[in-house]
Each structure stands twice: as C-alpha cells, then as structure tokens.
Amino acid sequence: MPRRADHEQRRRQILDAVVRITVSAGLGSVTFRSLAAEAGVSVRLVQYYFGTKDEVLLATQRHVAAAAAERIARRLDGGTDDPRTVLRTIMGSFVPVDAESRDAMLVFVALFTASLLDPPLKRSEAHEAPTSLRQAIAEQLRRGRLRSGVDVDTEALRLMVMVPGLAEGVLDGQLTADEAFATIDYSIERAMLPPAGS
Secondary structure, eight states: OOOGGGHHHHHHHHHHHHHHHHHHHOGGGOOHHHHHHHHTSOHHHHHHHOSSHHHHHHHHHHHHHHHHHHHHHHHHTTSOOOHHHHHHHHHHTTSOOSHHHHHHHHHHHHHHHHHHHOGGGOOGGGGHHHHHHHHHHHHHHHHSEEOTTOOHHHHHHHHHHHHHHHHHHHHTTSSOHHHHHHHHHHHHHHHEEOOTTO
16 A cells, blocks of 8 residues: 555546546546556555545546636736636636646536436535535625625526536537636626726
8 A cells, every 4th residue: 555645646646547538538438447547556546545436536526626726726826806806717717728627627517417317426525516616606796896686696606507608618619718708707797896996
C-alpha cells in the first residue's frame, strides 16, 4: 500500500484518469482495468480506493466540482467584490472556453445523463454541485441591488438551470461562447441594478 502522504495524490491521479477516459472514449469505457492503465497504477490499487464503479463516479463528480470551485476562486482572486461581477464569474466559469472547462462540462453532462438512467447514481450526493451553484448564485443576488419584483430563490433557481443549458449549447456548437456570456449578462441585468453611484 502507498504511504499515507500518497493517498490523496493517488486518488486524484485515478480521478483525473476518469476525466480523460470519459472525454476521449465515453463514460462506458471507464472500468477498473482502463482506469489502472490510464492512471499508471494497478487494478488492485483502484479497487483499494474505490470499491465499486458507483463510488468512482460519485468521487469523480465531487472531484470535477472541486476543480470548478478552484477555477472560480482563481478568476476572482484579487478582483472586484461587486456582486454582479462575482455572479458573472461564477456562471461564466461553466462556459467551455478552454480545454479545462470543456472537459469539466463534458464529464458533468456524462455523469448527469448516467444518473438519469442508472438508479444507483441517483443518490442525493449527486446533487451537491447544482445545489452549491444555486446557493452561490442566491448569495450574490442577496448581496446586490435587485430590481423590483425579483424573488431571490426563484431567480437563483432560474439562473442555476440556465448554466448547464448554455454550456451544452457551446459544447455542441449551437451557441458561441460570446453568445453564452451575452445571455448571462442579459439575465444578470434583468435581475440586478448596477451598484449605487455607478
């Protein structure tokens, strides 16, 4: 078995392999054997960290969500604290504009689709990412100046469900990234007033 300090690194190594296999060959190609080959570890080690494929996929959901949170934090680092700008950054981080965000969205879509078809993947933990996104959106709405009649919870739900639709539109070529960002800007403008004094 690996040393204690290696555990987290090994887990990430295997989960990164899930992402690469899913993007290149589809979720159905993810097996313990393919993971071991892609990650450069033994099948036994994959089994040690993840007892079932269900556990691998759930961990992958969390892994990709954590990477998305890190991506958002990087984009916000040292920037403005304006709620409208923060909200645009959060929502825009899911628009596939580079290899990292494209791969993340492809994996999210694959896992979501699998959860609709495979009952074991419909566990409550699978909803952590959209729930966190909705909470983050609601937080920024509450921090900002809302237009008359805007209900925070309803608006947060509307904006949350819009994000994957825009991302998928860019993935399949129905939308350009510019069109996705323009839609995000339009939606924020309809919900929030500019900062006081601007």
